[in-house]
Amino acid sequence: MRGAMTPAQARDPDYFPGFAVAIPLGIQHVLAMFVSNMTPAIIVAGAAGFGYGSKDPSAMIYLIQMSMLFAGVATLIQTVGVGRAGARLPLVQGTSFAFLPIMIPIVAGQGPAAIGALMTAALCGGLVHAGLSAFVGRIRFALPPIVTGLVVLMIGISLMRIGVQYAAGGVAAQGSAAYGAGSSWLLAGVVVAVTLGLSFYGRGIWSSAAVLIGLGAGYGVAAALGKVSLAPIDAAGWVMLPSPFHFGYAVSASAIAGFVLMGFISAIESIGAVSAICEGTARRPATDRELIGATCADGVGTAIGAVFGAMPNTSFSQNVGLIAITGVMSRHIVTIGAVFLLLCGLAPKIGAAIITIPIEVLGGGVIVMFGMVASAALAILSDVAWTQRNMLIFGVALSVAVGLQLEPATVAHLPDTLRILATSGVLPAAVIAIVLNVLVPADPVAHPATA
Numbered sequence: 001m002r003g004a005m006t007p008a009q010a011r012d013p014d015y016f017p018g019f020a021v022a023i024p025l026g027i028q029h030v031l032a033m034f035v036s037n038m039t040p041a042i043i044v045a046g047a048a049g050f051g052y053g054s055k056d057p058s059a060m061i062y063l064i065q066m067s068m069l070f071a072g073v074a075t076l077i078q079t080v081g082v083g084r085a086g087a088r089l090p091l092v093q094g095t096s097f098a099f100l101p102i103m104i105p106i107v108a109g110q111g112p113a114a115i116g117a118l119m120t121a122a123l124c125g126g127l128v129h130a131g132l133s134a135f136v137g138r139i140r141f142a143l144p145p146i147v148t149g150l151v152v153l154m155i156g157i158s159l160m161r162i163g164v165q166y167a168a169g170g171v172a173a174q175g176s177a178a179y180g181a182g183s184s185w186l187l188a189g190v191v192v193a194v195t196l197g198l199s200f201y202g203r204g205i206w207s208s209a210a211v212l213i214g215l216g217a218g219y220g221v222a223a224a225l226g227k228v229s230l231a232p233i234d235a236a237g238w239v240m241l242p243s244p245f246h247f248g249y250a251v252s253a254s255a256i257a258g259f260v261l262m263g264f265i266s267a268i269e270s271i272g273a274v275s276a277i278c279e280g281t282a283r284r285p286a287t288d289r290e291l292i293g294a295t296c297a298d299g300v301g302t303a304i305g306a307v308f309g310a311m312p313n314t315s316f317s318q319n320v321g322l323i324a325i326t327g328v329m330s331r332h333i334v335t336i337g338a339v340f341l342l343l344c345g346l347a348p349k350i351g352a353a354i355i356t357i358p359i360e361v362l363g364g365g366v367i368v369m370f371g372m373v374a375s376a377a378l379a380i381l382s383d384v385a386w387t388q389r390n391m392l393i394f395g396v397a398l399s400v401a402v403g404l405q406l407e408p409a410t411v412a413h414l415p416d417t418l419r420i421l422a423t424s425g426v427l428p429a430a431v432i433a434i435v436l437n438v439l440v441p442a443d444p445v446a447h448p449a450t451a
Helices: 019-048 058-079 100-107 112-142 145-167 182-201 210-224 231-235 253-282 288-308 317-326 331-345 348-355 359-381 388-406 416-422 426-439
Strands: 093-095 313-315
Touching: 019 058, 019 093, 019 100, 019 112, 019 210, 019 317, 019 331, 019 348, 019 359, 058 093, 058 112, 058 288, 058 313, 058 331, 058 348, 093 288, 100 112, 100 145, 100 253, 100 416, 100 426, 112 253, 112 288, 112 426, 145 182, 145 253, 145 359, 145 388, 145 426, 182 210, 182 359, 210 359, 231 348, 253 288, 253 313, 253 317, 253 416, 253 426, 288 313, 313 317, 388 426, 416 426
Parallel strands: none
Antiparallel strands: 093 313
């Protein structure tokens, strides 16, 4: 949808194509990231015990609203820029999946009060993340594809259990005959089938919003089966303003350490997104100013959002892919999408409508999303030269990380902070791979390993 734009205009971040083109493309960007953006808030609420099936969903609605609102704020920082923060590129920001393996064990069963520790940690991590922006060029050497690919793979592996659990009926249904019932898998299956069909055969907005449309199809089937209640929408107000320290604040050493370390990984993720946009669409390398601005905006957006109860932000790779498909690099298009997110974040009836989605329907979408996270990891790992050295580094890091996650009792004697970090899956994999990659000498001649 490039209209009468010349190739040079389409590649220019500062070019505005007019509202007739910018508005539909901006909304398309929001549709492409909408489900992924709200899902972490729902997962954290469920882990804490105030998610689906709880008596009072107000805390989860607030988390969902803040996810939308501050995704819009962080995106505006990226596209418009505030001082050093912001790449001034069409980067869409959204709630990061990467931090979920850290957040879930910290809040497990603790209720809304536990969210205060997460927000304090996100504030600290965001500030450190912003500070790292001045050193992005110096830290890239420690995170080659073998490390970043492994980290992304561990994020996907750590979360796959949640997708299947949701599809079977969620935590609230465990232990009952309803858990794993055929009707639950039917709803999840409809979402998966529609999403795959549109992804394979759809074009334009039908393909980019495939997960969202798949959820709509599953929602329709659930409504026909009498599994949808609209009561939360009636109970919700029309406007919700963010409140500072809505969940309070608390200092958790494990949470702060986890957020700071994951911020290091997230910084590299942002560098990758900027590089993909500039090299893939603009056909030029990213400038140092753009890399520094993108990383700084990540941290600033996370820190500001944390004050008001929003989860950590990062740049969304699916929107980078959408830019490659449309061929339009205007940052003003993404700015319009950010304004749309801001409006959604101020309307609690939207958040209330989201929680009327049956958990089995959401499970179908989550299965697809977390599978795509793992697939993205394999794409990154395809750039690795699989020498004996690299195979051993990858294998040892993966074996220890997955093993500790499956058997957390093996480190029960560690202090709480170290125990949570050691069993997160992501952090031990990242630490082991980074240390081994730095310490083990590179092969003098890259040659494939033999069995």
